[in-house]
Amino acid sequence: MEFKYFDIPDVVEIQPRVFGDARGAFFESFSAEKMAAAGIVGNWVQDNQSRSDRGVVRGLHFQQPPHAQAKLVRVAAGRALDVIVDIRRDSPTYGQHLSVVLDAERFNMLYVPVGFAHGFTALEDGTLFLYKCTDYYAPHSEGGLLWNDPALNIDWGVSNPTISAKDQVLPTLADFNSPF
Numbered sequence: 001m002e003f004k005y006f007d008i009p010d011v012v013e014i015q016p017r018v019f020g021d022a023r024g025a026f027f028e029s030f031s032a033e034k035m036a037a038a039g040i041v042g043n044w045v046q047d048n049q050s051r052s053d054r055g056v057v058r059g060l061h062f063q064q065p066p067h068a069q070a071k072l073v074r075v076a077a078g079r080a081l082d083v084i085v086d087i088r089r090d091s092p093t094y095g096q097h098l099s100v101v102l103d104a105e106r107f108n109m110l111y112v113p114v115g116f117a118h119g120f121t122a123l124e125d126g127t128l129f130l131y132k133c134t135d136y137y138a139p140h141s142e143g144g145l146l147w148n149d150p151a152l153n154i155d156w157g158v159s160n161p162t163i164s165a166k167d168q169v170l171p172t173l174a175d176f177n178s179p180f
């Protein structure tokens, strides 16, 4: 496993070793031991999976404390542009975002710490998006940011995305009081 770090602290991209052979491919999608060496430690209690066609944008989402979630995200089929926004009030990179392409060729993953809003664009039909979470789903703790808030200036990689009604009415950064 190789680890890549970013200008936004605590975020880690994980590149597992993918063993290809005549049958296909194998890789370790999770190793507590190997990931702990890179500072990725979590009480992972829930795994989620969604399927999206090209042009779907989901986000930007988080759960508020005490149900805040770190996430370990990856793609099992297709390709996604994963986007995270730092919403830790005391962070020097508050309000900044980064995006990483996740795909089912490299099977790379992203560790999203607590204190980030998270979203992604599906870049291919049938994109299967898988993620582990460090807390259970708590609908009353859901929070979010508006995906196309000009202040965030995020390039989602598609035009005219498909977005849920819920995600179209999330607040902008200016109207938002971060719980982190």
Ligand SMILES: Cc1cn([C@H]2C[C@H](O)[C@@H](COP(=O)(O)OP(=O)(O)O[C@H]3O[C@@H](C)C(=O)[C@@H](O)[C@H]3O)O2)c(=O)[nH]c1=O
Pocket (backbone or CB within 6 Å): 048, 050, 058, 059, 060, 061, 062, 118, 119, 120, 136, 137, 164
């Ligand atoms: C997230 C979630 C949703 N649901 C239900 C609620 C709803 O009826 C249906 C679809 O939920 P949503 O529209 O919120 O799904 P979605 O927009 O895919 O939400 C996800 O987006 C990505 C970007 C994240 O980061 C995740 O944490 C999560 O917020 O699934 C659960 O039962 N458990 C869960 O953990």
